Amino acid sequence: MRTIRSLLTRGAWLLSGATLVAFSALPGTSAAQDYPKQPIKLVLPFPPGGPTDLLTRVVSVKMGNAMGQNFVIDNRAGASGMIGAEAVARAAPDGYTILSNASLHIITPIVTPKMRYDAIKDFAPITQLADVPLVLVVNNASPIKTVADLIALAKSQREPLNFGSPGNASSQHLAGESFKLTARVPLQHVPYKGSAPALTDLMGGQIQLMFDSMPSAMPFIKAGKLRAVAVTTAKRSTALPDVPTVAESGLPGFNISTWYGLWAPRGTPASIVNQLAAQAAQALRQPDVHKQYVEMGAEPVGSTPEEFAKYITAERTKWEEIVRKADVKAGE
Known part of the structure; x- marks a missing residue:
């Protein structure tokens, strides 16, 4: 009798252990459970007062309220947005440093032969905020x-x-x-x-x-x-x-x-990226945010990470054609 009970107890322990291992193996599961547990740095590669700054601040306040943590704006201007973008590319992929940028993010590499980061491979697209x-x-x-x-x-x-x-x-x-x-x-x-x-x-x-x-x-x-x-x-x-x-x-x-969007560093757990995208979309659907965007001349979007990734690919092709026709070079 004792042997049967011990076997049953051991079997239940093994089953629960296996379940725990399987659950922890899901991508980003543990990361998403307690995210966010500290303020999130939102890097803007332009000075305050520009369109990226204005559109981002409206959404980030709503996202912060919904997620229970502040989004701290970090304006890092210079080098056509490359200084701020590089800072995010080099940041830890934990969801606590993200980038808000314009379509310039994918245009700059087209005219800049030597980049210190890859605008596509070093980032995880989160969502398109607006088309303007x-x-x-x-x-x-x-x-x-x-x-x-x-x-x-x-x-x-x-x-x-x-x-x-x-x-x-x-x-x-x-x-x-x-x-x-x-x-x-x-x-x-x-x-x-x-x-x-x-x-x-x-x-x-x-x-x-x-x-x-x-x-x-x-x-x-x-x-x-x-x-x-x-x-x-x-x-x-x-x-x-x-x-x-x-x-x-x-x-x-x-x-x-032009358009504006959010990116995270490459390797950021998909669960965190999806959570940020969902919160941004929810913020953009709120009547007061929608009204502010329209008054500024912006069309709110709020796409999924997958939709944003496809849009980026199509836009890159379009801008490559414009750059070729205008013969734009780096530094001009």
């Missing part, structure tokens, strides 16, 4: 009121008009290069460390125009400090319904937008 039209803006005192005005002025000048961007090879930069090619006008690119300093110089008269992301440009448009001349997407923006598209202003086929 670009808007052609000028100083409110500028004589440029239409795309036709810009083309005529550019062709009449001895020196090229200067257009700013938040960095070399950003979607804003490439929009200007595409416009230059399509309209056949001389324009000189002036890169900045983010949209905020570029907009400051635009309002101060140091540069003449800019193709900027709507979230950062909208406050100045509403305040009457900048004039919106045209949007770069195929359709007009609901945030600026009276502003024509570049395409309907005489350059048919012109269609460029």
Whole structure:
């Protein structure tokens, strides 16, 4: 009798042990159980006040409230976003350091021969936050009121008009290069460390125009400090319904937008990546967040990690074609 009882006890112990081993072997299971247990660092590779900063802060507050931990914003500007992105690529893959970046994240490697990290292989896509039209803006005192005005002025000048961007090879930069090619006008690119300093110089008269992301440009448009001349997407923006598209202003086929997303370091457990994606999507569905995004001219997305990965692949192909046609080089 004692032998049978001992065998049964031993069998139950072995079964429970095997179950525990199998459960612990599930990818990311233990990591997800107690995540997050400390604040999460959210690296933004641009200065405060730009579109990446504005869009990310709105979502991160909601995510932090839902997850019970603060998202601490770390603005690390410079080198067209590479400084901040590299910091995340080198961070521990534990979910406590993540990156918020624009489409520049996948454009920069196309024009930069020697990268210190791989923008695809060194990161785990979390979610696309938003899709955003670009808007052609000028100083409110500028004589440029239409795309036709810009083309005529550019062709009449001895020196090229200067257009700013938040960095070399950003979607804003490439929009200007595409416009230059399509309209056949001389324009000189002036890169900045983010949209905020570029907009400051635009309002101060140091540069003449800019193709900027709507979230950062909208406050100045509403305040009457900048004039919106045209949007770069195929359709007009609901945030600026009276502003024509570049395409309907005489350059048919012109269609460029930018987008923003979250990434984690490669090797971050899938359970943590999925949790972050789900929380971001939930935040984007909240009426107040959705309203703020739309008012800034952004279209909320909230994709799954798998959907975001596929989107990144398609976008990389598109931007490679634009870079090739514009012959954009690193450092320009």
